[in-house]
Amino acid sequence: MTARVLFAGCRKLPEGSGDEHAVIRALTDAGVESRWAVWDDGDVDFTAADLVVLRATWDYSGRRDEFLAWCDSVPHLRNSAAVARWNTDKRYLLDLAEAGVPIVPTDLVEIGDTACWPDGEYVVKPVVGAGSLGARRFGPGDRDRAAEHLRDLHADGRAALVQPYQAHVDAHGETALVFIGGVYSHAFTKAAMLTGVHRDGTGVSGAEKLTAARPEPAHRRAAEEALDAAIGLLGVTRSDLLYARVDVVTGNDGAPLLLELELTEPYLGFAHADSAASSRFAAAVRAQLD
Ligand SMILES: Nc1ncnc2c1ncn2[C@@H]1O[C@H](COP(=O)(O)OP(=O)(O)O)[C@@H](O)[C@H]1O
Ligand SMILES: [Mg+2]
Known part of the structure; x- marks a missing residue:
């Protein structure tokens, strides 16, 4: 059959x-x-x-x-x-940090709690969210607007994360490293999303600019280690993960930091990969049938 x-x-x-x-x-x-x-x-x-x-x-x-x-x-x-349950809430970043993974510094602000605003620019985003929706960037003079955004998220029943804005993203974007069946396959770069007049994930910044990338060794290593930590926490093997996308940015001190580990429904960027990538994915799908 x-x-x-x-x-x-x-x-x-x-x-x-x-x-x-x-x-x-x-x-x-x-x-x-x-x-x-x-x-x-x-x-x-x-x-x-x-x-x-x-x-x-x-x-x-x-x-x-x-x-x-x-x-x-x-x-x-x-x-x-089980993977989707853990991965659809960005609190998983804190689990990974506890397991020793260098993540973008992240403060969880539960509903009803107040934020400890970082110096400089920062991002406020919902713990459950995708496609930059609800992620907004604020400057040091924007406290009132940031607090209002946080209140709106909380009123909507959503806890939030506050992170210092990683300035390298403006010039270099983030690197998305794609793994198929737990094995590194290809990578692409996504340009900064929170730019433009409103620096607002719901506003002018919408379009994603993606390009094929060859990740720096440090980013490649960071992605492998983040994935190792995740499978350890989840109690699965690498090959149990049909797909994974590890989004890495260069932090303010030049070292790679994890922005997101996408294990639920990440866009995998076959359009920006070598032509064999889709065959590798098909083979991995087929292997899951055995
Ligand atoms: N701390 C941060 N520093 C720099 N850019 C950020 C930061 N957090 C989010 N961004 C920008 O906002 C976008 C969306 O945030 P992200 O954490 O990837 O959530 P999601 O993709 O699930 O909406 C990122 O692609 C990045 O351009
Ligand atoms: Mg993202």
Whole structure:
């Protein structure tokens, strides 16, 4: 019987960004039938699939509980529901810091708590969020606006993170290192998102500028170590992680710092990778069927 793989997207982008087209073709070539389905489409039987791959479920941030309940209901999900539960809340950064991973300095501000504002520029962002939504950059003179943004997030039921703005991002962006089946595959750079007049993740800064990258050895090492720490915390093996994206920035002292470790539904940048990357991903999907 042909294996059936479903790639999970969302209503707005039922086939994601188009980045996986070559993966689906490569799966067909390898004898694996795959297609897209919207994760919250009640007419789709996700339990019948041999594998469901989280790919473009980008609308869950306002309803994480519902999303995680759905993840729990899918018997063969990658990455797994347990990984999604840990990784959809940026508090995981603090777990990684405790495990010794150098992260962008991060202060958690729970609902009802007040912030300890850093000197210089800083970012206030929700603990559950993606696509820069709700992430805003403030300067030292912006305390009132920052406090107002924090109040708005809290009023919306969202705890927040406060981080010093890493100035290298303005000139060099962040480097996203992509791992397939736990093995490094390729990397791309994402230019600074919080620029422009309002420096506001909900405003003028929207467009993502991505380019293929060859990561510096220090960034490569930092990404490998962050992934090692994550699998240790999660009690999984590297090959259990069908995909991982490690977003690294250069910190103010020149050393790499982890900005995000994306294990739930990261864009993987096949459009910016060597042409074999999508075949590597298809092979890793196929390996998960065994
Ligand atoms: N501490 C920071 N220093 C510099 N830039 C930041 C910082 N935090 C966020 N950003 C910018 O905001 C964007 C979105 O923040 P990020 O933490 O990646 O959350 P998400 O991608 O989940 O929305 C990043 O891609 C980066 O451009
Ligand atoms: Mg990000």
